[in-house]
Amino acid sequence: MKSKKILIVDDNDLNRKLFENLIAQFYTYESAVNGLEAIDYLTKESFDLILMDIQMPELDGFAALRKIQQDELTESPVIAITAYAGESDRNNFLKMGFSHFIIKPIRPKELLEVIRIHLYPTIDHYITSNSTEISDILLDISVISQLMKYNSKEAIKGVFRDFISDTSILLENAELALNQKNEQKLIENLHTLKGNSGTLGANSIYLLAKTTDANIRDKNWIQLKESLEKLKKEKLIFEKYIEEELIFKL
Amino acid sequence: MSDAKKILVGEDSSIIINLTKSVLAFENYEMKAARNGEKVLELLEKEDFDLILMDLNMPVLGGVECTKMIRALANPIKSNLPIIAITGNINNYTMDEFRKIGFNEFIQKPLDFDKLLATVKNYLC
Numbered sequence: 001m002k003s004k005k006i007l008i009v010d011d012n013d014l015n016r017k018l019f020e021n022l023i024a025q026f027y028t029y030e031s032a033v034n035g036l037e038a039i040d041y042l043t044k045e046s047f048d049l050i051l052m053d054i055q056m057p058e059l060d061g062f063a064a065l066r067k068i069q070q071d072e073l074t075e076s077p078v079i080a081i082t083a084y085a086g087e088s089d090r091n092n093f094l095k096m097g098f099s100h101f102i103i104k105p106i107r108p109k110e111l112l113e114v115i116r117i118h119l120y121p122t123i124d125h126y127i128t129s130n131s132t133e134i135s136d137i138l139l140d141i142s143v144i145s146q147l148m149k150y151n152s153k154e155a156i157k158g159v160f161r162d163f164i165s166d167t168s169i170l171l172e173n174a175e176l177a178l179n180q181k182n183e184q185k186l187i188e189n190l191h192t193l194k195g196n197s198g199t200l201g202a203n204s205i206y207l208l209a210k211t212t213d214a215n216i217r218d219k220n221w222i223q224l225k226e227s228l229e230k231l232k233k234e235k236l237i238f239e240k241y242i243e244e245e246l247i248f249k250l
Numbered sequence: 251m252s253d254a255k256k257i258l259v260g261e262d263s264s265i266i267i268n269l270t271k272s273v274l275a276f277e278n279y280e281m282k283a284a285r286n287g288e289k290v291l292e293l294l295e296k297e298d299f300d301l302i303l304m305d306l307n308m309p310v311l312g313g314v315e316c317t318k319m320i321r322a323l324a325n326p327i328k329s330n331l332p333i334i335a336i337t338g339n340i341n342n343y344t345m346d347e348f349r350k351i352g353f354n355e356f357i358q359k360p361l362d363f364d365k366l367l368a369t370v371k372n373y374l375c
Contacts, residue, residue, distance in 0.1 A: 106344060149364075150273045163265050191307050
């Protein structure tokens with residue numbers, strides 16, 4: 001999963017932490033607090049993308065980019081983060097050699113989207129934007145191995161059994177809510193299902209729950225009924241899988 | 251009194267409560283769960299905690315309103331506790347908005363428990 005590495009360059013502790021927080025969910029990263037430190041990193045390691053604040057002490061973002069270009073330190077995209085809002089010089093940034101620029105305040109979704117587009121330029125981002133790197137598999141084993149750090153196999157299996165019975169209840173409630181056209185109740189139930197399945201790496205259920213959630217928001221009742229049926233089937237498949245999966249039997 | 255750090259978790263999913271509990275127990279943190287924002291406020295009034303993890307989407311009283319109310323509490327120890335938001339919809343807020351509401355940080359759902367533990371540890375060491 002986390003095969004791409006990003007260099008975060010920002011002198012503001014709080015901003016840097018927030019960037020790290022966001023980026024760590026999808027990529028590995030290193031952080032530098034100014035342009036000099038960034039240059040230092042780039043001479044030693046290679047990165048797939050650089051996120052560069054413009055106003056920094058020591059060596060600012062403009063100067064750092066010039067240095068990167070002069071010494072040919074990387075060919076990876078450099079994305080500028082700037083507080084200068086409403087600039088007429090979008091083109092200036094691009095002319096200077098930044099691949100993109102993002103104006104503060106940062107919107108997490110926008111930031112991640114921009115990063116993704118630059119890291120995976122060949123992937124049509126409209127198709128994948130709703131499923132950021134979540135593959136449609138029954139169970140993401142990497143999630144299990146993470147959980148195993150903190151739990152016994154028995155405990156994890158117990159959690160999955162709870163998840164399955166919880167899912168049954170949530171889906172029943174959702175069907176009831178659909179019959180009553182109770183949008184709020186529908187949203188609540190699907191939200192919990194999305195959170196649970198995502199956290200447990202039950203990807204196929206998670207992706208279906210996302211579609212269902214979208215159906216509710218679009219008030220597409222016919223599609224919604226179908227989506228709920230699909231979810232019920234997927235739940236049964238998942239249940240069988242958990243009972244048979246070897247990983248829990250070892 | 252034990253010196254184990256105590257964490258209050260506002261979260262309505264029992265699955266996530268259970269998993270979070272075992273992850274936090276790994277570092278010997280004690281955890282109590284509240285199923286909605288009102289219960290968070292009740293527990294916080296009765297007991298002392300060192301940190302709060304707050305889901306944004308909870309019935310009765312959501313995480314945003316609840317956090318604003320905690321920040322307005324008279325007791326400075328309680329009103330200044332670190333509060334970490336847990337949310338499946340990061341795009342609903344900018345980072346500045348998160349900070350203005352009173353959150354110290356946020357963690358995205360689906361939860362990455364390594365990340366969760368690292369973030370919590372950061373505030374409690």
